[in-house]
Amino acid sequence: MTDEVEALLRSLAPEVLAAIIRRQGDFDTSEDAVQEALVAGAAQWPRDGVPANPRGWLITVASRRQIELWRSEAARRRREESVSRAEGSPVASGTDKETFGPDADDTLSLFVLCCHPALTPTSQVALTLRAVGGLTTAEIARALLVPESTVAQRISRAKQRIRESGGRFLLPTRAERPARLAAVLHVLYLIFNEGYAASSGERLVRVELTAEAIRLARQLHAALPADGEAAGLLALMLLTDARRRARVSPAGDLIPLAEQDRGLWDRAAIAEGLALVTKALSDAPVGPYQLQAAIAAIHDQAPRAEDTDWREILGLYELLERVAPGPMVALNRIVAVAMVEGPRVALARLALAERDPALVDHHRLEAVRAHLLEMAGDTDAARDAYARAARRTLSIPERRFLENRAERLAGAKT
Amino acid sequence: MKYLILIYHNPDSRKIWNSFTDEQRAEGLHAYAVLNEQLAASGELIAAEALDEPSTAKHVTLDEGRTIATDGPFAEAKEHLAGFYLLDTETMDRAVEIAGQIPEAVLGMIEVRPILTYAGLEM
Numbered sequence: 001m002t003d004e005v006e007a008l009l010r011s012l013a014p015e016v017l018a019a020i021i022r023r024q025g026d027f028d029t030s031e032d033a034v035q036e037a038l039v040a041g042a043a044q045w046p047r048d049g050v051p052a053n054p055r056g057w058l059i060t061v062a063s064r065r066q067i068e069l070w071r072s073e074a075a076r077r078r079r080e081e082s083v084s085r086a087e088g089s090p091v092a093s094g095t096d097k098e099t100f101g102p103d104a105d106d107t108l109s110l111f112v113l114c115c116h117p118a119l120t121p122t123s124q125v126a127l128t129l130r131a132v133g134g135l136t137t138a139e140i141a142r143a144l145l146v147p148e149s150t151v152a153q154r155i156s157r158a159k160q161r162i163r164e165s166g167g168r169f170l171l172p173t174r175a176e177r178p179a180r181l182a183a184v185l186h187v188l189y190l191i192f193n194e195g196y197a198a199s200s201g202e203r204l205v206r207v208e209l210t211a212e213a214i215r216l217a218r219q220l221h222a223a224l225p226a227d228g229e230a231a232g233l234l235a236l237m238l239l240t241d242a243r244r245r246a247r248v249s250p251a252g253d254l255i256p257l258a259e260q261d262r263g264l265w266d267r268a269a270i271a272e273g274l275a276l277v278t279k280a281l282s283d284a285p286v287g288p289y290q291l292q293a294a295i296a297a298i299h300d301q302a303p304r305a306e307d308t309d310w311r312e313i314l315g316l317y318e319l320l321e322r323v324a325p326g327p328m329v330a331l332n333r334i335v336a337v338a339m340v341e342g343p344r345v346a347l348a349r350l351a352l353a354e355r356d357p358a359l360v361d362h363h364r365l366e367a368v369r370a371h372l373l374e375m376a377g378d379t380d381a382a383r384d385a386y387a388r389a390a391r392r393t394l395s396i397p398e399r400r401f402l403e404n405r406a407e408r409l410a411g412a413k414t
Numbered sequence: 415m416k417y418l419i420l421i422y423h424n425p426d427s428r429k430i431w432n433s434f435t436d437e438q439r440a441e442g443l444h445a446y447a448v449l450n451e452q453l454a455a456s457g458e459l460i461a462a463e464a465l466d467e468p469s470t471a472k473h474v475t476l477d478e479g480r481t482i483a484t485d486g487p488f489a490e491a492k493e494h495l496a497g498f499y500l501l502d503t504e505t506m507d508r509a510v511e512i513a514g515q516i517p518e519a520v521l522g523m524i525e526v527r528p529i530l531t532y533a534g535l536e537m
Contacts, residue, residue: 120504123457146502147460154457197533247536254534394415397534 005045008054009038013134014219016058018106021169024066027113028159031131033066034058038134104223107132109169111220115183116158118165123158124187125194126151132219133212143209144194181224185233185289188217192237196244197395210241221276228284231276232293238273239296242266254401258305270300288324291316310339327362335368343375363392367402374409383409416460416502416529417509421518423496430521442517449515453501458512464497493523500529 013034020030037058051057114128129135129143137155141148172180195209217234224230246260277293284290295316302308317333330353338346350369359365370385386406390399434442453459472483499516503509506528513524 120456122502122504126457150457150460150502153454153459157455157457193535194533197535243536254536257536394528394530395534396530396532399530401534 002046005050006042008050009041009045009058010134010215012055012058013038014107014110014132015055016062017131018110018169019055019059020062020066021110022106023063025169026066027167027169028163029066029069030062031159033062033069035130035134035136036065037062039136105171107219108223109171111184111223112172112180113162113167113169115180115187116162116165116167117179117183118161118167119158121187121190123154123161124183125190126154127158128184128187128216129191129212130155133216135212143212181227181229184220185229188213188220188233189236189289191216192240196240210237210244213237214241226284228280229287229289231280231284232287232290235273235277235280235293236289236296238269238276239293239300242269242273242300248397252397253404254397256401257299262303265300270297273297274301286319286323288320291320291323295320308339310336314340327356327358328364330356330359331362331364331368335371338372338375343372347372347376363389363394365389366392367398370402370405374405379409415505415509416500416531417506418527418529419499419501419509419513419516420495420525420527421497421499421516422493422523422525423518424493424523427518427521427523445515445517449512453499453512458501458503458508460500460502462497462499465495468494 016037017030017034020034021027024030040061041054041058045051045054110132111128114131115124119127126140126144129140130137135143137151138148141151144151192210192213195211195213198209214234214237217230217237221227221230221234242265243257243260245266246262246264247255249255273293274297277290277297280290281294295313298309298313298316314333314336317329317336321329321333334346334349334353337349347369350365350372353359354365366385366389370382370389373382373385376382383406386402386409390402390406393399393402431439431442450459450462453462472485474481474483476482496518499512501509501512503512506526509526513519513526516524518524
């Protein structure tokens with residue numbers, strides 16, 4: 001019951017917030033008011049039953065709460081300031097419900113506002129989880145492993161910055177659209193990675209961030225069904241998360257892709273991700289999330305590690321490096337080169353690639369070198385590279401993994 | 415990423431502080447207040463505290479299951495930990511930039527240490 005109520009509340013959060021912002025125009029107090037309405041619903045509904053019109057109930061409670069907020073001293077001060085920024089008011093005067101599109105556009109407007117370019121990525125993440133995801137400050141703090149006060153500061157500061165820079169609750173114009181949408185996709189990707197990376201050896205109770213990221217990506221995809229990258233990101237998340245149960249041992253050790261028990265992979269998630277990315281690639285212009293999803297799909301489709309179509313993966317990485325170059329892409333492409341053309345060719349490519357200043361200090365550089373040297377049978381050099389790689393990562397599970405590899409090679413030699 | 419900024423003092427830095435006029439001291443404390451305010455506002459500050467003199471510290475040992483706390487004696491330490499900032503910043507560069515705004519940075523007494531995480535990606 002409580003889980004159902006929570007899921008219902010969270011799914012209604014963006015719609016209710018959009019409705020309040022449309023009426024009152026003030027993102028800041030609207031967001032606070034909706035958050036309190038959600039908390040009230042979470043307390044009352046499991047006890048008294050879900051109201052006949054849950055959305056209407058939340059809007060009524062939030063509106064009432066917003067009026068109280070305005071009456072409070074803090075809000076009075078905020079309204080005084082607002083006189084000087086009337087131009088930057090989130091909703092232009094005279095607009096009403098009809099000028100905005102259906103709910104899908106509301107959700108998109110909210111995503112875009114939360115990922116405003118004036119905010120840092122960490123603030124965009126916190127605000128998106130709160131305003132679109134409907135998570136409480138305490139839940140976000142637990143998920144991101146920072147104190148509640150830090151999250152509260154980030155959110156209030158983010159709302160203030162949006163206000164100062166005249167952020168509006170509107171769909172982006174055609175010209176703004178690619179950049180604003182890219183920011184939204186990046187934030188969802190960060191949320192997903194935060195959760196996915198944390199699933200190894202994590203001893204603290206955390207909100208399921210990967211599930212939340214997938215839920216939000218679904219909402220975004222529903223709002224933009226024709227956007228290939230929104231579909232690609234959702235597919236990438238599903239195809240990656242499908243391997244979750246196989247990627248960590250019961251002891252909390254990382255298990256590399258080649259050694260995972262593929263029977264533990266989530267077939268339903270793979271099928272869904274595969275269908276999404278296949279459709280996106282055939283209908284929409286190609287983009288980095290679609291390409292990464294396509295690479296994940298090839299891994300997920302191989303019954304055994306040795307069945308992996310590395311030639312196809314290499315082709316996709318070459319394409320990815322052209323549309324979205326970066327150190328991780330360069331390193332992953334070199335690993336694919338090793339699988340197709342052999343480790344010696346890959347080591348030569350690595351020697352060239354590491355002249356790039358972006359790669360010199362990259363923590364994964366030595367790990368890739370170690371892997372290639374091990375493939376090439378150069379045990380001593382591989383062991384040293386694994387040991388160097390272990391020192392460079394700040395992740396305890398990754399360090400343990402790399403140290404184990406180094407030890408294993410030391411054992412193999414004697 | 416989380417970073418710990420460690421602020422060290424030594425007898426020389428203590429002498430320099432003691433030689434300051436009231437205005438100079440107020441200026442130093444003001445710099446801290448401004449920095450703390452900025453970091454709280456940016457959402458990067460997790461915690462920041464100043465530590466009491468090492469002479470007030472307790473030395474703790476476990477002896478046959480019994481916890482024993484003793485005052486010193488401590489070896490005449492050249493440097494001691496005087497305070498810290500625990501931050502959550504985008505990058506190491508940003509943490510270093512913040513460290514540079516701490517008044518003791520002039521004396522070269524600041525250290526920035528990355529915090530290890532339990533998060534790990536597929537290798």
